[in-house]
Amino acid sequence: MQGEWNCLQALILKDFLYAYYIHCLAHRQQLALVTVSYEIVPIHHFFTKRTSVVNIVGASCKRNDELKLAQAADIEYMISIDELEIGRKFNQIGTLRRPGDTQWSSHFRSVSNLIKMFSATYSVLLNIIEDGDADAAYEVMTTFEFVFILHLMKEIMAITDILCQALQSKSQDVLHAMHLVSSTKALIQKFRDDRQGQALRQEDNFTVAEHYRVNLFYAVIDYQLQELSGRFNEHAVQLLILSSTLDPRKCRESFRIGDVCQLVDKFYLADFTDVDKMNLKIQLDHYEYNVVQHPKFKSLSTIFDLSQWLVSTRKATILPLVYRIIVLVLTLPVSTTTTE
Template identity: 55%
Template sequence: MYMNYDPIAFTIEGFQSWKKVRDGKGCAFLSHMGKDSDSFHKNATIVYESKLQLKQFDGLHFKVVLLEVMMKALIQSILAFLVRVKKAIREEINDSKFCIIVDEARDESKKEQMAIVLRFVDKDGFIRERFFGLVHVSDTKASTLQKGIYSVLSNHNLDIQNIRGQGYVVQVICEVLMNIIDEGKSLQAGDADSAYESMTSYQFVFILHLMEELMENTNELCLALQSQSQDILNSMSLSSTKAFIQKLRDDGCDTLFAKVNSFCEACNIDIPDMNARYVGRGGRARHQQDDWAVQHYYQVDIFYAAIDSQLQELNNRFNEHAVELLILSSALDPSEISKCFKIDAICQLVEKFYPHDFADHEKLQLKKQLEFFEYDVVKDQEFKSISTISDLSQWLVRTKRSTRYPLVYRVIVLVLTLPVSTTTTERSFYAMRIVKTRLCN
């Protein structure tokens, strides 16, 4: 049956007065909707809207879950990559002797941690320092650190028997401060005034000049210890550094006083009466038990104390045992070999510092190998272009002489394995501070 519908229907103009059908009383639509809040139509509407919201929620939930899965996959990939890196380092070390360089510090979350770096000579004769891991520890006691180190080594089958080691411009600033005092806010002016008072005191100037003298005397040694491509013989400036510091202590006090006084006069800084009684900070002389002159305070409590502290630090890090090791090791320095090849010194080095790395018969063979080494290597024209013991190690491998003179090469490797600073571990901590920030915590 064909029905002729009016073109003006629901789909075009809509049906605006449907609620008025039968005066709104018998309208089928109204009856379907119902007047009660729990009618079938209204319940169905609630269910539909809930499903719509759930669908939208499921989309967001799906994105969150997907992000979590991706993050877990990324972390697993990173961990797997780290495992491969450590495995590669382990294979690179093989059965070589190695040294552990450890440094500890707190991370951004205030947890104690130690960085472990392994130093060794690879199969090509190159010195390698490989960052091997960052371990969180409960405290920094020697026993705790040792336990953490041994745990890391055992997990990667590194034999602790192969560890080797040696044990273990003012006027411009013042002008800026004065400007802050004159123009700044009350809090800024107060801080600037306190800083200005300290910086224009005789004591500050004295300490500043003393630090300058100490840094000038230790600069070469510091540069050697911070060198990235470093072998132990780079620190041979140690002896001269200690001698210069000792000379400064013995003869440099009067010169320092003269420099400080000249500076204070040029900058209009008050110079105290050196013969007057010294009064401690705060001016409470009646509570001060010690009775000495101002000059005694500057000379003994500051000048001598600072220098003695520096010498003590050098002596602790480089004791007589370490210094003797350096001196004997210098017999392997190409520049020293060119002057005089000290075979007896090298044999003494092995006998005193590496007795367990050579069998008795090898110690006897070493001297004969060194004699052939002098004739075959030292007189070689290419040897004259070698400047460091590290270069010597690489050259011996490249020319196959490391296999021809294995005992001599073993001594060289043992010497190269020894570190003289924790520079590499400090670099690793700096790198970790870039990665692990407060935002990551």
């Protein structure tokens, strides 16, 4: 689809040099997260081992029952030492969740569940230790590396999960999603910097601790930041943000004529002459009063609705340059992957 030489994107660009290709935003983030899990070998092994633990503990009704009993015992003990809050909907008994291959948020929930039920899972594996597979899973689960990566991935996934949910929403707000990309990268960087500051205050040579800090902690975060920056590059992000200016929902809050002109100057140079650009500014002034402030405009929810309404009311013929940029933006559909 997006191959540079022989795929669909390349074929279209042969005839339309100024066509823009925007990959499904939700899938972009999925790819960024998956890349990390494959590029760093210990992380790849962790996900494989995590799946094995979940499958072994949930292999039968008997083991699920044992897991629930172990959870109940853990909850009872934690309540007795005032470590858990008591109340309705608190301390619910659950099961280990199996993640979906294309649902990255499900990996976050699976990792969070395993942390929450770690002690109960440990107890079940200990009880069925005579099973060869259970023995191997028990050995894996009790290693420092497994526990370290379990908590590391939970922290990173917690930061990225809001962006995952926003990109998978059926009623996606592109502008908010793009801002979430920026805040996600900033928070991941902050997570790294905070831990780096703690490391600099410690006196140690290249020890086991340094291995986990450099080869795992920093490596995972740096790969994550690199992938997010590469797949959500500034050029594509700016195009989407400026395009959202024409969204009727955004126009009702604040119609920014300067952003529309900037959109034309940066991304649609071949579609507007210098004279067109001057006339576009005048038409946008009229558009703000005659369209944005029209009572019927409030009922429009998408750019597609807007284009149809402009044609039906013949405003498209009165403001042809504004209509042209709206049509150009409509040729840049941003799809979402709904995985829930």
